[in-house]
Amino acid sequence: MYIVGIGMVKIDRYYDKGYMQLIHDAAIRAFDDVNSYEPEVVVVGNMLSSSLYNQDSLAALALDAIGFRGLGGLKVEAACGSGGHAVIVGYSLIASGLYDQVMVIGVEKMSDYPTSTVTSALAQAADAEYEYIYGISFAALNALVMRLYMLKYEAKREDLALWPVRMHEYGSKNPYAQLRNRITIEDVVNSPIISDPIRLMDSAPIGDGAAVIILASEDTARKLSDTPIEIAGLGFGSDGLDLSSREELLNPISIRRAAEKAFRMSKLSPSNIDVAEIHDAFTITALVSIEGLGFAGPGESWKLIKDGRFAAGDKPSINLSGGLKARGHPVGATGVYQVAEIAMQLRGDFPGVRISNAEKGLAMNTGGVATLTSVIIMKR
Amino acid sequence: MKISPARVWREKDSRYRLEGSKCKKCSRVFYPPKPSCPYCGYSDTERINLPRRGRVVSWTVEYTVPEGYREYAPIIVGLIELENGTRVIAPIVDVEVDKIYEGMYVEAVLRKIFEDGDEGIIVYGIKFAPST
Ligand SMILES: [Zn+2]
Numbered sequence: 001m002y003i004v005g006i007g008m009v010k011i012d013r014y015y016d017k018g019y020m021q022l023i024h025d026a027a028i029r030a031f032d033d034v035n036s037y038e039p040e041v042v043v044v045g046n047m048l049s050s051s052l053y054n055q056d057s058l059a060a061l062a063l064d065a066i067g068f069r070g071l072g073g074l075k076v077e078a079a080c081g082s083g084g085h086a087v088i089v090g091y092s093l094i095a096s097g098l099y100d101q102v103m104v105i106g107v108e109k110m111s112d113y114p115t116s117t118v119t120s121a122l123a124q125a126a127d128a129e130y131e132y133i134y135g136i137s138f139a140a141l142n143a144l145v146m147r148l149y150m151l152k153y154e155a156k157r158e159d160l161a162l163w164p165v166r167m168h169e170y171g172s173k174n175p176y177a178q179l180r181n182r183i184t185i186e187d188v189v190n191s192p193i194i195s196d197p198i199r200l201m202d203s204a205p206i207g208d209g210a211a212v213i214i215l216a217s218e219d220t221a222r223k224l225s226d227t228p229i230e231i232a233g234l235g236f237g238s239d240g241l242d243l244s245s246r247e248e249l250l251n252p253i254s255i256r257r258a259a260e261k262a263f264r265m266s267k268l269s270p271s272n273i274d275v276a277e278i279h280d281a282f283t284i285t286a287l288v289s290i291e292g293l294g295f296a297g298p299g300e301s302w303k304l305i306k307d308g309r310f311a312a313g314d315k316p317s318i319n320l321s322g323g324l325k326a327r328g329h330p331v332g333a334t335g336v337y338q339v340a341e342i343a344m345q346l347r348g349d350f351p352g353v354r355i356s357n358a359e360k361g362l363a364m365n366t367g368g369v370a371t372l373t374s375v376i377i378m379k380r
Numbered sequence: 381m382k383i384s385p386a387r388v389w390r391e392k393d394s395r396y397r398l399e400g401s402k403c404k405k406c407s408r409v410f411y412p413p414k415p416s417c418p419y420c421g422y423s424d425t426e427r428i429n430l431p432r433r434g435r436v437v438s439w440t441v442e443y444t445v446p447e448g449y450r451e452y453a454p455i456i457v458g459l460i461e462l463e464n465g466t467r468v469i470a471p472i473v474d475v476e477v478d479k480i481y482e483g484m485y486v487e488a489v490l491r492k493i494f495e496d497g498d499e500g501i502i503v504y505g506i507k508f509a510p511s512t
Binding site: 115116117119120123127128129130131132133134135136137139140141143144145147148151192193194195196197198240242243244245247249 | 381391395410411412414418419437438439440441442443444445446447448449450452453455457459467468469470471482493494503505507
């Protein structure tokens with residue numbers, strides 16, 4: 001199974017563009033990226049079309065956006081992890097033998113509404129009856145995990161500010177990133193409190209975006225692209241819908257399960273990965289993800305980051321796009337951006353910070369507080 | 381949040397009385413209740429009343445709240461470990477935002493948690509207040 005075409009739009013606040021135009025813009029670039037194309041089905045990764053835009057049947061909208069009325073399609077929802085899960089469904093449609101070419105589209109619109117409305121919609125990732133109904137936001141749940149991490153591993157607030165500073169540094173060089181400004185540790189620790197200890201600069205921004213990848217079976221891939229990137233392994237997993245009944249809040253089952261499956265399938269291990277894009281909707285999410293994937297032991301990631309590990313040129317180099325923090329996080333689209341960015345790192349044409357000769361990459365995307373996680377491993 | 385009377389009514393035992401589930405096989409107790417055991421996978425559980433006293437394991441002071449919760453802001457949210465080891469996430473009330481600490485004793489109290497507009501129903505549920 002191969003990724004043959006890639007198209008992305010810069011993540012931003014597009015008051016002049018709705019779902020249809022964003023999908024169109026990304027798809028046109030993906031079509032330009034292949035020698036020819038004949039998609040047979042679309043899979044759309046999206047979280048908020050129903051809760052914010054009263055729009056279901058999103059695949060039909062996507063097909064009209066690209067002029068392929070009549071094809072089959074479906075939307076895949078796994079909250080902020082929808083994009084990665086959509087790639088897995090796209091892969092499966094080809095692996096099953098049903099289709100040869102599949103378009104996976106990640107799309108989200110978030111910027112049209114005030115923060116409280118978006119906060120409400122995002123809170124739907126959590127347990128509606130036992131978390132959201134109390135007014136507990138998605139940031140608050142992550143804040144509970146962040147404080148637990150800081151207490152258990154004796155990490156200081158300043159230590160945990162290093163990650164967003166690094167993400168903005170990388171984002172400043174990525175033309176697709178929503179946030180292109182550099183920031184300092186002082187900026188992070190003095191930014192407004194969202195849900196203590198989470199501050200604004202620990203959090204991914206609200207933005208709109210669309211990313212498209214075209215997947216093809218092995219035989220077809222060689223015709224469509226001169227630089228196909230292989231999907232060598234993938235997996236997904238879950239943890240409790242609510243946080244209260246979880247056994248290990250700092251080591252979610254979902255990440256471990258998804259990673260185990262993807263590594264086993266690709267016959268690789270964490271030490272083989274050259275470049276990775278991981279889910280860092282909040283600073284704490286980055287730490288839990290790095291540890292869950294096996295790139296660091298429990299409670300070790302923040303120290304390794306402090307030592308300069310996982311920066312550009314290290315193995316693995318993590319979030320050279322700027323991550324969710326700076327590239328942006330149009331929630332249901334993010335997982336597709338990540339896969340596109342890793343594929344471009346492996347092709348050698350990612351337009352931001354790029355490492356040379358990367359051969360193996362990993363994209364990890366999650367919905368909820370690591371509630372539904374996907375891991376996708378790619379090879380040159 | 382879209383609320384309906386039936387939706388509120390069917391969660392009353394767990395939300396008003398702090399009822400959890402106990403697995404009929406591995407005997408583990410958890411909250412909120414579920415019909416199957418999330419730990420051993422056994423398909424039968426029973427409802428039990430949970431202890432109402434516990435200690436704060438983690439907490440946050442939430443300033444950016446979802447729509448409809450402005451009157452409660454800032455919301456202090458606690459991860460509470462009850463005396464039997466079961467964990468519950470719920471708001472903490474009757475305390476200043478800077479007076480919460482790890483290990484602080486709290487007990488369950490019944491409070492209003494949401495009001496569905498001026499004419500809609502009022503939802504009650506468990507919150508935690510400081511205890512000796
Ligand atoms: Zn059990």
